[in-house]
Amino acid sequence: MNKELLERYIVGETNELEAAMIQNWLDEDAKNKEEYIKMKKMWDSLPKPLDVPDVDVDKAWADFKAVRDERASVVAAIPQKATPVIQWSWWLAASILLLCALGFYVFDQSHREEMFLSSMEQVRQESLPDGSVVTLNKNTELAYSSRWTDKNRYVALKTGEVFFEVHKDKRHPFVIETGKTKITVLGTSFNVRRISDATEIIVSTGLVKVGYANKEVFLRPQQMVTIRDSDTIKVGKEPVKDQFYKYYVDRVFDFENTPLQRVVELLNRAYDYKIIIDHSSDQKLLLTAKFEQNNLTEILKVISSTFGLKVHVKDREIHLTR
Numbered sequence: 001m002n003k004e005l006l007e008r009y010i011v012g013e014t015n016e017l018e019a020a021m022i023q024n025w026l027d028e029d030a031k032n033k034e035e036y037i038k039m040k041k042m043w044d045s046l047p048k049p050l051d052v053p054d055v056d057v058d059k060a061w062a063d064f065k066a067v068r069d070e071r072a073s074v075v076a077a078i079p080q081k082a083t084p085v086i087q088w089s090w091w092l093a094a095s096i097l098l099l100c101a102l103g104f105y106v107f108d109q110s111h112r113e114e115m116f117l118s119s120m121e122q123v124r125q126e127s128l129p130d131g132s133v134v135t136l137n138k139n140t141e142l143a144y145s146s147r148w149t150d151k152n153r154y155v156a157l158k159t160g161e162v163f164f165e166v167h168k169d170k171r172h173p174f175v176i177e178t179g180k181t182k183i184t185v186l187g188t189s190f191n192v193r194r195i196s197d198a199t200e201i202i203v204s205t206g207l208v209k210v211g212y213a214n215k216e217v218f219l220r221p222q223q224m225v226t227i228r229d230s231d232t233i234k235v236g237k238e239p240v241k242d243q244f245y246k247y248y249v250d251r252v253f254d255f256e257n258t259p260l261q262r263v264v265e266l267l268n269r270a271y272d273y274k275i276i277i278d279h280s281s282d283q284k285l286l287l288t289a290k291f292e293q294n295n296l297t298e299i300l301k302v303i304s305s306t307f308g309l310k311v312h313v314k315d316r317e318i319h320l321t322r
Contacts, residue, residue, distance in 0.1 A: 010040050018170070018186070020218060021207060117142040119160065123248050128155070130167050132174065137161035137193075137248045138272070161193040163249045166206075180229045182211040190219075191245050198228040202245050253291040253299070260285040263303070264320075271296045278321040282307065 009022050026033050117126055119136035127133055128144060130153055136142060140160025144153075153169070157178035166174045168187025176183040176192060181199045183192065188206020192199065201210055202224040210217045210225060213232045217225055225237045244266050247253060255263060261283035264275045273296065277283050285307050291299050303320070304311050312319040 006036065006039055020209070114143055114145060117144075128153075128167075130169065130172075130174075132167045133165040135163040135165075135249045137163075157192055157194055159194050161191070161248070163189070163191045163204075163246060165189045179227075180212055181227045184209040184211065193245075195226075197230070198226055200224065200226045202240055204246070251293050253289075253294075255287045255289050255291075257286040257288055259283065260287055260303070260307070260320075263287050267296065267299065273316050273318055275318045275320065278319055282309065282320065282322075 006022065009019060014022065026036060117124065117134070117136060117140075119138055119140045121138055123138060124136045124140075125133065126136070132153075134142065137160055140162060141158040142160075142162060143156040143158060153172055153174045155174070155176045157176055164174075164176070164185075166185050166187050166189065170186055174185050174187075178192065178194050178199050179197065181201075183190075183201060185206060185208050188208060189204040190206070190208050191202040191204065201208065201219060203219045203221050205221055208219045210219060210227065212227050212235075215232075215234055217227075217235060217237055219225060219237055222240045223237050224240050225235055227235055242258075242262075244253070244262075247266060247270055253263075253266065260277060264277060267273070268275055287303065287306065289302055289306070291302075300311050300318070300320075303309065308322075309320045310322065312321060
């Protein structure tokens, strides 16, 4: 376990995801707990730094106005020749404070500028300001801040599907909001798909926290969950049934005894066609083949020759038949 992370946990500076990771580590082995206790005792024995009070800007401004008004009443009693100098100094201070506040506002707003990524009819891969990489499936829209100066790195998935490869940053969690679901990670890779009024999350590497309706689910590699916007009770996680969820990222289909019905389901999503197996008995045929960067015509030729099927095309509807 990272020493710096443990120190932050001891002083209460970890976020919920980091705290959960440490708690899992403590529960794994009694030796881990012994190491933590020793480290905490050593930390507690160190001399504590003096507390530096936080600056309350609103209170400071109120105090400033109170002192200004008090001074103004005193100035009224001072001979007229001294008044302009004193009044000018207070107006100068107020002007400087106002300019600083205005400058901070403009700076903050410029750093909150919202950016949009959309993929339309093509798969699109882009890098975010922190170095994270996102691959957008077709017809996907993603929004994010052009410069992240806040504690968290926020992204909003409006519609579609994205594979995230998040740059690791322990101090700044990466947060995705989609529908009524919030996904929080530190550095990992996972797939998020927005389906009508639901969100599907599949984890490839690392640990992912999914929050909804005051509930939380933690996902590890090869686990998935589907959260509907209307869900208010605990939703169970499931094992990932196959590795085809990343088909649009690397454009590889590696079928191994895969039912033809599942093959067709994936091809429909990948190529925006409606492929229909005319005979229900053919849905259970098992296909073993690997396709890399192949077009749909090439894939259908292999399927038809493998199982002795015919391919009939009408507009965007394709029938596999006898």
